[in-house]
Amino acid sequence: MPSVSMTVNGKAVTGEVEGRTLLVEFLRQNLNLTGTHVGCDTSQCGACVVHVNGKSVKSCTTLALQAEGAEVSTIEGMATNGDLHPIQAAFKEHHGLQCGFCTPGMVMSAADLLQQNQDPSETEVREWLEGNICRCTGYQNIVKAIQAASQEMKG
């Protein structure tokens, strides 16, 4: 089996994978980073979103080998020294999660949005989230949380 090496949440990792092993499988099974979820098999739901080299990607549609040498960050890498990232804190403050299953993908997707657009409008947030499905919240408080986080992060 081929070997793959990458940096995950700042830590260098190496593992043996099959050619067909998906990045999400590598994260969940090899590295036990189970915060990244799988909610579908057609790349629609976005529960598996992580960052690869700073961009949000669906780790269920990325081969582990494609991430060779990449900087990968997952939901487990968002909080620092136990302090929630402002996006995580805003999700909690604004009740942007219920069952929590879509949440890691939502947070990672939102983090990429706020890198690209520091002050997104409600419409921009809603359109950005087109690739993330939540069945619990009706999205309302997710949108509020992301907008609140954008204000917090702008300082």
Place this chain on the structure above:
Amino acid sequence: MAESGIGASVRRKEDNRFLTGKGRYTDDINRHGQAYAYFLLSPHARAKINGIDTSAAKQAPGVVGVFTAADLAADGVGGPICGWVVTQKNGEPHKSPAVSALASDRINFAGEQVAVVVAETLTQAKDAAELIEVDYDVQQAVTKMKDSLSSSAPQLHDDVPGNLCFDWEIGDKAATDAAFANAHHVTKIDILNNRLIPNAMETRAAIGDYDSGTETMTLYTTSQNPHVARLVLAAFMGLGPENKLRVVAPDVGGGFGSKIYVYRDEIVTLWAAKKLDRPVKWVADRSAAFLTDAHGRDHDTHAELAVDKDGTFLGLRVSTLANVGAHNQIFSTATPSYLYGCLLAGQYKTPAVYGEVKTVFTNTAPVDAYRGAGRPEATFVVERLVDKTARELGMDATDLRRKNFIPKDQFPYQSPCLVQYDSGDFNLLLDRAKEVIDYDGFAARRQESAARGKLRGLGLSCWIEACGLAPSAVVGALGGGVGQWESANIKFNPTGSVTVFTGSHSHGQGHETVYAQIVSDQLGVPFDSVEVVHGDTAVVPFGMGTYGSRSGPVGGGAIYKAAQKIIEKGRKVAAHLLEASAEDLEYADGTYTVAGTDRTKTLAEVAFAAYVPHNYPLDEVEPGLDETAFFDPANFTFPSGAYFAEVEVDPDTGHVTIMNMIGIDDVGTVMNPMIVHGQLHGGFAQGIGQALYEQCVYDENGQLITGSLMDYCMPRADNFPMFTTEETNQPCPHNPLGVKGCGEAGAIGSPVAMLNAVVDAIGTDIDMPATPEKVWRALQSRAQAAE
């Protein structure tokens, strides 16, 4: 109100772990040495199985076992069961065909589980499944209810003549017929309530684990009710005894009803673990979830409303066909009967109501309770019909409703449909809803839209539902297999922290927070000192789980009662410590005070004394501060609401834009407004999803056409505007917290408000979902008819 007590929008305890990737869902659990299960699903909707050859699969790399129905039969393993006996018009019980845990000789829906492969890796299991040879004799499927009831239809089950599950009635037929005979006007409507697929974001999953040393089985699974799962597995599937079976439902990623049931794959995974004496993990992929999860709704209804000259409702007549799919499940008979028919009177004092329901087996996945379960269907019938009546009479839709509302002073109100509504103020709800939507300003908004070439519509629903499942005596009288009380155990630890064990189980509702609020409020302990434990039959004594919006009214009621027992026991201990008589002690906010003095003991001090009894009345009171209570309500709870939807339709494309969606809810006492409004938002999204987007489609051969998230339209963030939700709180009179339940309300009231808005915009009836194509065609038909 304390910052963390009842009524405060306390931020959720569970959120930190969910937000940091430390939630623990079933697929996040791995047992040492586990193998992986993959189910071979039938590609055909109806077939006879002549034989299954698993020999090649058994030889495939990594395979540790391949099993079929014959293996299960040899071990006496049973299949899914029905939990509610519905008595038909003719006095006979409904038909419930026997179902095995893997298909034995016959296939009745596409996706039915035929065999399971267990292998060292999931990919090996999948590869081996392709080597299983099934000799199918493929037969013509029947997927439509009317076809299934026809005399020429194929018979799905040998013991179910005519594919009829039951023919049931509610209400007074003679009185209703008489009301129609004297009517000034009769409005008639035909309605399809579209079939839905629940799609919790976490798919179903199970891990079977067997300890051959103690002969104990453990099932980790995505269940809304782990104790019920254990009971059913032990009593009906041969996977007991119950004292050797533990069911753990860890964090559960949404359910909406679909995780109430014990499914075939879960039964087989547990059994296979014992058979192979090693842990076995199974996780449904989304495709399997679409095919095998219980679907929702799927009614075909004709309804008529008889009215007097002035719009007074005289009688309501409803005839419904409900699809139960291939076989029954736990609530599949209760949902289209009692959970539907009992709500047909709606918010109105219609004196005579008669409903009849035929439930039909078809070659489709089983249909069972899905968020709202029967009550959205009833609300849809009543509120579509009332809206159409207003149109036909030329009356304002709000005036007609108001004229027929059950007045506030007539509660408790005996509905002609069995149930007794406990409380409500329907005028208050409607008044506030009209203010919030700016009802009087609608005409101007419609004009403004018209000036832009758009069609604007306003839709209303005034709804009531019955939840807080359920009063055990009532449920038992109606055929329910189990009473539906809830349990709670509150345990003070010696150093003053509190652990709460509940039989309810959260799958997103925030129980760890709300139950801690109740305990903090009643016992005066800091919110952060209260830990709520649920979802494990080895830890929680017993429970009925979470469905039917019961966790607040019933689960919360049990916690409240347990808290009162703690206070009473603590009083005896405090009396001893204070050298006073128990009757002289006053209790408030966690502290006992000798009346008229400043001598006090806190519950934490009492707890310490109770566990470390240096100075304790051991001859009068047992040590420990640990109380269990059960709560079984006297009646259902009856949340109600008034919802408005406002839409704009583009006549060129048929596209519906939601301009506004508001809801005024009476959900009784609100324990955590933040969570209640979150539940309502989610309910709105699922209800609007039904009204505008979602539709489960089978083709004539029984193939699921909408079998992925690319084909089944799940609502996205950009489908919705910001919703407005408010409450008017009429406390429920028969549970100690006054709570009515809010989990299903949004999904019950919103579909019909939204569809009424579309109908108002386009001026013609339309079925859900009102997709752009359907709306465009309706507009074209209307234009052609006008020519």
